[in-house]
């Protein structure tokens with residue numbers, strides 16, 4: 001059988017892992033696909049950079065077109081990152097009949113439909129398992145494993161950096177700023193960690209999971225986003241006292257054919273399995289109408305876990321090549337997207353208020369909730385030796401986002417409230 005020749009775009013963290021697995025597991029790969037798998041050429045920015053693996057110099061290039069226009073290369077593995085230029089490379093590769101494997105969530109969340117349409121037009125495969133939750137095979141699970149079911153809810157810790165930060169704040173009482181610095185030093189966070197901490201990275205991943213789970217084209221703009229930069233040690237302490245952990249959760253829900261997607265710091269009951277996912281680990285909880293509750297856990301980033309998913313995609317493309325069935329993407333976004341309105345989005349809320357400590361304050365506050373038909377599950381006044389004002393913690397029953405927005409707007413004008421200290425979604 002002719003060898004399969006692969007063009008690798010990128011030899012950084014993930015690309016290095018891809019080379020290690022293709023070389024280290026070559027005999028297993030050959031047994032599975034019936035051909036030798038050869039990394040034919042590798043694109044890098046700097047061909048002279050010293051690297052932790054050795055790739056023959058003649059295979060390295062800093063010109064992407066050397067790879068994309070090479071007629072001997074059947075498959076492009078894109079692990080270089082970037083959006084617009086990378087899209088241009090992949091679209092041309094597909095036009096030339098080359099199959100694509102990518103780990104690029106930024107690209108797939110923004111331009112997935114265009115890339116998949118081009119792949120279909122040219123009967124090519126595009127697989128992107130590593131783009132969400134690194135080593136956890138969640139994309140194949142949603143598109144194939146649950147193809148017979150109707151997904152009701154997907155709840156994910158899909159950003160390792162923020163989970164590392166929140167875990168350290170919870171377990172060690174560390175401050176946000178200190179742990180962020182540590183996450184950067186350990187190489188988890190990006191040099192500019194904004195997309196991690198402000199939730200954009202997780203939102204992109206949730207757009208991909210929502211598209212697969214709900215079989216509808218979910219765009220990044222459909223995901224409401226709030227990051228973790230405003231989460232304080234105090235909030236985490238309160239959450240723990242009440243039996244919750246604070247996690248940056250991506251939540252995609254379906255009810256009566258209407259969907260909603262969000263990424264926000266959420267108080268999740270400690271008894272929920274996702275509450276105990278700590279450090280840089282990721283987990284995705286999926287609730288299907290027929291299957292019930294399931295959860296998938298593992299490394300969401302890093303060289304070898306991410307490369308495992310990339311090379312598994314490579315194997316899938318090669319198996320399709322052998323069978324002559326490329327370009328038959330398992331998932332079809334055949335559902336019309338119907339987004340929930342703010343009146344239809346409902347969940348429980350935690351609200352921490354700093355208020356004047358005098359008679360009648362609580363009555364005025366509860367009156368506002370009553371006015372907007374938000375029902376309360378519990379109200380607690382906590383003494384705080386560091387705070388001469390009273391601290392009131394309120395947990396609501398399920399309330400619409402629209403009503404809660406009105407309550408909070410009203411609170412901003414209420415003279416007895418000194419500060420709306422924090423507001424969190426509550427799950428479980």
Ligand code: NAP
Pocket residue numbers: 009010011012013014015043044045046047049062078079080081082103104105106130131134300301302303306
């Ligand atoms: P990385 O370590 O920064 O590596 C990027 C590689 O691409 C480098 O080898 C770089 O060349 C090369 N490169 C970048 N831009 C280039 C350009 N314009 N022209 C030529 N070469 C270029 O990135 P990574 O962490 O491996 O991530 C790669 C992709 O996987 C990204 O889309 C990322 O979102 C995704 N991903 C990463 C992880 C993870 O754990 N790291 C997990 C899941 C998904 P030089 O080596 O010469 O600089």
Ligand code: HSE
Pocket residue numbers: 133134158159160161162188189190196201300301302
């Ligand atoms: N910055 C990302 C994270 C890398 O922290 O999860 C994996 O996509």
